[in-house]
Amino acid sequence: MFHVGGARSALYNWAVARQSSGKFVLRIEDTDTARNKPEWIDGIINALAAIGISETDPAFEGPYFQSQNADRHREAAQQLHAAGRAYYCDCTREQVQERTGSQQLGYDGFCRERGLEYTEGRALRFRTPDEGATVVVDLIRGEPSFPNSAIEDFVIARGDGSPVFLIANVVDDLDEGITQVIRGEEHLSNTPKQQLLWQALGAEPPAWAHLPVIVNEKRQKLSKRRDKVALEDYLAEGFLPAAMTNYLMLLGWGPGDDVELRPYDELEQRFRVEDVNTSPAFFDIKKLTAFNGEYVRGLPLGEFIEACRPWLRAPYAGWAPEDFDQAAWEALAPHAQTRLAVLSDITANVDFMFLKEPVEDEASWAKAMKDGSDALLKTARANLESADWTRPESLKEAVLAAGEEHGLKLGKAQAPVRVAVTGRTVGLPLFESLEILGKERTLARIDAALAKLAG
Known part of the structure; x- marks a missing residue:
């Protein structure tokens, strides 16, 4: 399911791409076969379309599939090895822990100068610079600095020769001409490693922008195990796509005045990634519901009547299809529209009309x-x-x-x-x-x- 945080990131990327006459690139990072199913890809595309990011728009590019670029990932890893920017390592985790005396410390560089060649089971590690710091120029967060001494020599290819996500991600960005990476702040810790890879491959890193984390009412990061986070779930409950889009755009950014309810085109024109806040963004369901109610009341009556259709039939409706009276529904609709916050509430508001007997509450x-x-x-x-x-x-x-x-x-x-x-x-x-x-x-x-x- 499509996380609301991913939806917000997508909307911000979409706004920047369209403002600059650029391209919004959808890439499916599908190298983990256990987490890769065709229906999930369709779900991503459908969820994006629901919030206005459509494959038919000239600004949309993709979807690309990371698995189809595997040869380039291997080639880049070998390029770094040939240039002396990476080396093979046969250390086990247990050996590293025994040498460092800790399960928390990273790799200790033991194989850096051993000159090992590849054989099955030897991982390829990136040679992190010994001195200095990697400074990430972030459009939102300024210039966070990461001491190179704190960045271990990280693995870029596993013992079976397959590249890991870090280098695959960088190579895909390079090949697809990515100039701006706008994503959640949980990825910031990976950014210095990716920036080092960009530079080692002879390329200028993209502009980075790490969005604030989205939290619940307890100020805990939204979790699919604890919170309702799937965009599809909100749409299925009767939150209008336009309301969801409006609300998601305001999670961490504002248009600079007191007007929050705005069509997406206006929000897109006003959006500046540099103005996004760094503090956590509270996903306030009460506020989202109020937003949605305003959007529901703003629908032309005919659109409202049509929008309610899914909740007036099975499995939502408790009445038989033949007991539904379209004329009665159309007569009730103007009275219902002024009272609904989410469309799914329509069923309980009008069921008395179509049930043979009223509900027993x-x-x-x-x-x-x-x-x-x-x-x-x-x-x-x-x-x-x-x-x-x-x-x-x-x-x-x-x-x-x-x-x-x-x-x-x-x-x-x-x-x-x-x-x-x-x-x-x-x-x-x-x-x-x-x-x-x-x-x-x-x-x-x-x-x-x-x-x-x-x-």
Whole structure:
């Protein structure tokens, strides 16, 4: 599944690529066969498309597959060996630990001057400079410096000759003409090693930009084991792609004014990677939900009706397909649109219309059906029987009069009616809902509630 952090990184890369008339490169790093399945690749492409990063856009390039460039990775590793920038090592981890007396210290350089040639089982290590420091010029973080003495001679090819990710990543960037690398800050620790490889291969490193980590309400880094992090999960819940895109763009960056709700094109024009913050970005689901509600209310009614379609059929809907009434749904839609925060909420708001009987929500029943509710319902039913069902105001007047007769204000009087008819204490405007449901079904449900109260 596509992590929301990856989605944010993609959007920032996309903005920079489009601003500069450049290319956004999608590369599938597929050398780990256990984590490589075609359907997962399709999932990445579909998730990117959902947030506006489409294969059909001229700025999109790829997907490339790292596994298809394996020969170049091997060639680069051998180029470094031939130039004296890498050497073969036959040390085991246990031998290194025995020499250093620690499981924490890195490789001690034991094989640096032994002049070993390759045989099966010997890894190829990069020869890190002994002195000085590797300075990473980061568009967000300034110029963090890493003492070379703290960077071990790291492996670039395994004992079977296969290159490791570090060099594969650098070679792919070189071959694909990557000029800017915008990624999460968890990759910063690898950057000095990659920069050394770029330089050793005779190339100018790209511009680096490491984005702040995204955290949850406890200020812990978002984790797929603990938090909801998949973009697909949010879309499946009914968060609109435009709202997700808007919100993700603001995780660590702002447009420089107090206006947060903006179409992506405006955000793209204003975005500057140099203005991204370094402090952790809080993934506030409440704020995201509020964003989404604004976007839902801003949809043209026809688009809203169509957008809700997935949640009005199985597996979300609890009613049979033949019980769905499109005309009734279209009549309810204007009332629903002003109340929804996420589209999946539509099911609970309109199910009373399409279920043969309202849901049995015992908590709602207990809250609304107090002593005297049966008398109130009887009076309300009698008033509704003679009301004008072409006007919601007439239905409201009928319930209001019933409440006054029993010493109740409208809010208290309508609660038993709402629960009797919809099964819930909250929902769409009651009297408009009753009008659309119709007189016969409304009165039958009130009768059923009276029977239950009598029982």
